[in-house]
Amino acid sequence: MTPPTTATRHLFTFILDHAGGTYLSQYKGRTANEALRAWLAREPAKLEALIKSRFAGHLARKWAEADGLVALSAVTNVWCRTALLPRGLALLNIIKTSP
Numbered sequence: 001m002t003p004p005t006t007a008t009r010h011l012f013t014f015i016l017d018h019a020g021g022t023y024l025s026q027y028k029g030r031t032a033n034e035a036l037r038a039w040l041a042r043e044p045a046k047l048e049a050l051i052k053s054r055f056a057g058h059l060a061r062k063w064a065e066a067d068g069l070v071a072l073s074a075v076t077n078v079w080c081r082t083a084l085l086p087r088g089l090a091l092l093n094i095i096k097t098s099p
Contacts, residue, residue: 011098014039018090032069032079032094069094 009028012035016023025043029035069079077096082089 010035010096012036013095013097014043015093015095016043016090017092018085019087026097032096036069036081036094 007030009030011026011028012032014023014025014027014035023043025039027035027038027042029038069081072078072080079094081092081094084090
């Protein structure tokens with residue numbers, strides 16, 4: 001009997017620009033949205049100390065409630081999300097780094 005297979009988990013690179021800083025991290029997921037959920041579960045709490053705002057709660061609420069990622073035109077495997085936070089615009093780019 002063959003063991004059940006799981007869908008391939010891809011590596012995604014996250015580039016966040018907010019409050020004068022650029023923050024990079026990588027997470028795996030079967031889709032960009034799944035990797036984004038992993039990012040939201042771990043990164044905002046770490047970043048909150050760096051940018052000294054209520055970043056984690058605002059970002060998680062805004063992006064968890066939104067319709068989804070926006071695919072950038074003219075390129076493949078690249079998505080973007082934005083949120084207006086108390087300290088300004090947060091821009092997150094997600095790039096599928098591995099096939």
